[in-house]
Amino acid sequence: MKNLPHLTFLRSFEAAARYLSFTTAADELNCTQSAVSNHVRSLEEFIGRPLFVRHPRSLSLTDVGEAYLPSVRHALQEIDSATQLLISQSHKREVVISCPVSLAEKWLIHVVEDFTKAHPEIDLTIHSTIWVDVETKVSDISITINHVEDVEGPAVKLWDEKLALVCAPDYRVGGTVLTRPEQLVDGKLIHILGRPVYWEKIARHFGLTGIEHKGGLQTNSSNMGLEFAVNGMGCAVLPKSLVRAHVADGRLIEPFDFDLDCPWTYFATFKDKAATPSVKHFKTWLLKAAAQVAL
Numbered sequence: 001m002k003n004l005p006h007l008t009f010l011r012s013f014e015a016a017a018r019y020l021s022f023t024t025a026a027d028e029l030n031c032t033q034s035a036v037s038n039h040v041r042s043l044e045e046f047i048g049r050p051l052f053v054r055h056p057r058s059l060s061l062t063d064v065g066e067a068y069l070p071s072v073r074h075a076l077q078e079i080d081s082a083t084q085l086l087i088s089q090s091h092k093r094e095v096v097i098s099c100p101v102s103l104a105e106k107w108l109i110h111v112v113e114d115f116t117k118a119h120p121e122i123d124l125t126i127h128s129t130i131w132v133d134v135e136t137k138v139s140d141i142s143i144t145i146n147h148v149e150d151v152e153g154p155a156v157k158l159w160d161e162k163l164a165l166v167c168a169p170d171y172r173v174g175g176t177v178l179t180r181p182e183q184l185v186d187g188k189l190i191h192i193l194g195r196p197v198y199w200e201k202i203a204r205h206f207g208l209t210g211i212e213h214k215g216g217l218q219t220n221s222s223n224m225g226l227e228f229a230v231n232g233m234g235c236a237v238l239p240k241s242l243v244r245a246h247v248a249d250g251r252l253i254e255p256f257d258f259d260l261d262c263p264w265t266y267f268a269t270f271k272d273k274a275a276t277p278s279v280k281h282f283k284t285w286l287l288k289a290a291a292q293v294a295l
Helices: 007-019 022-029 033-047 063-090 101-118 181-186 197-206 222-230 240-248 277-291
Strands: 052-054 059-061 094-100 123-129 141-147 163-166 189-192 216-219 235-239 264-270
Touching: 007 022, 007 033, 007 063, 022 033, 059 063, 094 101, 094 277, 101 123, 101 141, 101 222, 101 240, 101 277, 141 277, 163 197, 163 240, 181 197, 189 197, 189 222, 197 235, 216 222, 222 235, 222 240, 235 240, 264 277
Parallel strands: 094 123, 094 141, 189 216, 189 235
Antiparallel strands: 052 059, 141 264, 163 235
8 A cells, every 4th residue: 555644644634724723623633733733744744745824823725735625525524434334333223133934923023022122222123034044144143944964054053943743622533533643644734845854753753654645735834834733724743832832822732742853943143243232132132032942
């Protein structure tokens, strides 16, 4: 980079040119009159041309000073604007989160509700996603559902997910309440597209040949699968974190007990580089809430 005059020299010159007074410029810049005078003299020596005509009780700009002033003033304004932008961004009280719509509606909404009550000064924006995340540059925090064997990099697992099999309380198979796994052979099954492994694990666990290939309702939305089940349209297998609220309020039941790990679970990726204090604060809040999830 070419040699440039010291920024302090330029600020003193601009203030002195604006007031045509070293004393008034010094008051604005919170320094002494002699300091401003020395700064201007140093700038003149650097340039090799006089910028002011020094009268006994006043100043006036030389032709060189008149020509130089607009460029210096513009440059200082650009520096000030850029600095203020960086400062405002570092203190920006906003957090942008992306999250699968199913988890956003069943779990994240409660995390957000509690956080905003405790910190109303921080604005939250939630992007609900289906299948893929939003553009990576959009979100400060991205929550995704991934196969546990496919996750690489800095993603943080929020919890160890479990599978749940659910149906409506009055759901019947051949007129009989569903209470035994073997009844699934004759039941209506709800399939989540892209997640055939859910029913495959149920079939393998209970020794039920072929139910994973059994026809029935299909949807690419976990929320839609839940609503099918709530309306008595079949049985669904989903991550337990998504069904807990419906089971708690009696809209769905788990007709029999089992303990199966879900091969798909939720991970969070944090844009820690240049993260604002607000983002860091929500990150801590989110991870604490995730640690309290008991499946």
